Amino acid sequence: AQTVTQSQPEMSVQEAETVTLSCTYDTSESNYYLFWYKQPPSRQMILVIRQEAYKQQNATENRFSVNFQKAAKSFSLKISDSQLGDTAMYFCAFMKYNNNDMRFGAGTRLTVKP
Amino acid sequence: ETGVTQSPTHLIKTRGQQVTLRCSSQSGHNTVSWYQQALGQGPQFIFQYYREEENGRGNFPPRFSGLQFPNYSSELNVNALELDDSALYLCASSLTGDYGYTFGSGTRLTVV
Numbered sequence: 579a580q581t582v583t584q585s586q587p588e589m590s591v592q593e594a595e596t597v598t599l600s601c602t603y604d605t606s607e608s609n610y611y612l613f614w615y616k617q618p619p620s621r622q623m624i625l626v627i628r629q630e631a632y633k634q635q636n637a638t639e640n641r642f643s644v645n646f647q648k649a650a651k652s653f654s655l656k657i658s659d660s661q662l663g664d665t666a667m668y669f670c671a672f673m674k675y676n677n678n679d680m681r682f683g684a685g686t687r688l689t690v691k692p
Numbered sequence: 693e694t695g696v697t698q699s700p701t702h703l704i705k706t707r708g709q710q711v712t713l714r715c716s717s718q719s720g721h722n723t724v725s726w727y728q729q730a731l732g733q734g735p736q737f738i739f740q741y742y743r744e745e746e747n748g749r750g751n752f753p754p755r756f757s758g759l760q761f762p763n764y765s766s767e768l769n770v771n772a773l774e775l776d777d778s779a780l781y782l783c784a785s786s787l788t789g790d791y792g793y794t795f796g797s798g799t800r801l802t803v804v
Contacts, residue, residue: 678742
């Protein structure tokens with residue numbers, strides 16, 4: 579079974595600084611997708627970034643980028659120039675190729691301080 | 693385009709009762725997935741519907757059931773409610789899950 583582990587329950591960062599959230603996963607699959615979702619107090623899960631396992635290039639979306647290490651089964655999220663609006667729960671998620679079961683980690687609560 | 697909408701936003705039920713939660717998928721999305729998110733935890737997959745058929749199920753008992761309608765909206769039904777069913781129930785829609793899901797804001801269910 580696939581499992582997703584986020585080892586940092588809580589993190590904080592000063593506004594405008596950079597923070598990295600960690601995620602590791604366990605799978606025997608070679609083709610899969612990885613995601614980072616943000617859940618603000620409004621409760622709606624918002625897709626931040628997506629990575630396809632067969633692509634070696636790390637995905638980037640504006641201030642958000644990932645460090646995908648397939649051999650190490652690691653998928654960390656880097657947030658640059660942190661903003662107050664980045665305060666939220668962040669969930670790492672895994673989905674096998676051609677599968678419908680998206681597995682989530684327990685989440686990291688990020689607080690951006692002014 | 694409209695996003696995913698869920699109703700109601702909050703609900704309080706008594707143990708043993710039955711509840712129905714509703715979800716309208718994003719326009720153009722034919723797949724709906726339901727997740728249970730207990731307080732302080734990540735979402736857990738309940739099941740998915742694709743074109744009105746169940747297309748996968750997580751580790752939830754049969755008293756969790758669902759439906760998908762021709763317009764791709766969906767319902768989650770839970771019978772014989774237990775205290776541990778108290779959670780945020782999230783609905784997510786997609787055209788192809790490879791690009792991630794679009795989530796609603798959830799229904800907060802409290803069982804007393």
